Amino acid sequence: MNWISNYVRPKINSLFSRRELPENLWTKCPECGTMLFHRELSDNLNVCTSCDHHMAFTPRDRFAALFDAGSFVEVAVPDPVSDPLGFRDQKKYPDRVKAAQKATGEKEAMLVAEGEIGRTPIVAAAQDFAFMGGSMGMYVGNAIIAAAERAVKLKRPLVLFSAAGGARMQEGILSLMQMPRTTVAVQMLKEARLPYIVVLTHPTTGGVTASYAMLGDVQIAEPNALICFAGPRVIEQTIREKLPEGFQRAEYLLDHGMLDRVTHRKNLRNELITILRQMMRLPPAIVADLPAPRAATP
Numbered sequence: 001m002n003w004i005s006n007y008v009r010p011k012i013n014s015l016f017s018r019r020e021l022p023e024n025l026w027t028k029c030p031e032c033g034t035m036l037f038h039r040e041l042s043d044n045l046n047v048c049t050s051c052d053h054h055m056a057f058t059p060r061d062r063f064a065a066l067f068d069a070g071s072f073v074e075v076a077v078p079d080p081v082s083d084p085l086g087f088r089d090q091k092k093y094p095d096r097v098k099a100a101q102k103a104t105g106e107k108e109a110m111l112v113a114e115g116e117i118g119r120t121p122i123v124a125a126a127q128d129f130a131f132m133g134g135s136m137g138m139y140v141g142n143a144i145i146a147a148a149e150r151a152v153k154l155k156r157p158l159v160l161f162s163a164a165g166g167a168r169m170q171e172g173i174l175s176l177m178q179m180p181r182t183t184v185a186v187q188m189l190k191e192a193r194l195p196y197i198v199v200l201t202h203p204t205t206g207g208v209t210a211s212y213a214m215l216g217d218v219q220i221a222e223p224n225a226l227i228c229f230a231g232p233r234v235i236e237q238t239i240r241e242k243l244p245e246g247f248q249r250a251e252y253l254l255d256h257g258m259l260d261r262v263t264h265r266k267n268l269r270n271e272l273i274t275i276l277r278q279m280m281r282l283p284p285a286i287v288a289d290l291p292a293p294r295a296a297t298p
């Protein structure tokens with residue numbers, strides 16, 4: 001991925017950059033405290049170079065690293081009714097959405113795209129934890145349905161990257177209704193005999209874990225990702241017992257048969273290519289770098 005990481009990603013990053021502002025040149029690893037230079041960190045797919053801690057990865061950066069030559073086309077997601085309940089806590093719900101849009105530069109908590117990985121055509125959806133905790137509201141439901149419909153139409157597999165604090169409470173029962181809705185979307189893929197692969201990233205919790213995030217044909221997780229319905233603190237307070245070490249983390253769930261794989265982010269792309277091509281009965285991918293782009297004519 002030499003020219004992808006050296007040429008294409010900086011170009012894309014410079015188009016959407018918030019992180020390259022001078023004050024944000026360094027990031028402190030929350031796990032080991034090492035100061036990481038932004039360039040080094042993004043070259044390493046937002047994984048700490050010193051302790052391998054997997055930090056948050058925005059859907060856009062993830063897709064840029066995932067798709068061949070970092071190139072993908074966004075799939076349009078129909079807009080739901082905004083603020084159906086007129087909800088307000090300390091802030092009005094539409095104001096919260098606007099603040100999240102400003103902070104992330106994204107429209108909502110899920111990005112859907114189509115493109116190729118290892119020359120394998122796929123549809124991919126990724127959830128953005130930075131956007132109101134990646135919470136599943138009507139838009140996320142619509143995004144998953146749009147992704148599944150697009151995958152069925154193009155006869156492509158769907159790869160979904162989950163990250164969520166659960167359902168979006170500002171939408172009340174309408175957010176909970178996304179659980180059966182997205183389950184039906186996954187069923188559409190199964191009926192079309194198309195693979196549905198879930199990559200669980202840190203953290204995937206609540207109603208998301210109770211619906212589409214656990215329905216994959218293959219369940220992969222990133223190292224040390226928290227994956228649960230109710231969180232460890234809630235459980236500990238309820239049962240008044242100390243929970244075992246690593247409880248509800250990816251490795252623990254793998255040991256207990258809840259996952260198929262725990263995969264380091266740097267190996268994820270190649271693993272996905274192998275799995276997808278096997279499931280789609282395609283010959284193995286050609287292992288070679290793509291040719292570098294021609295220099296633009298002045």
Ligand SMILES: [Zn+2]
Binds near residue numbers: 032048051
């Ligand atoms: Zn670290």
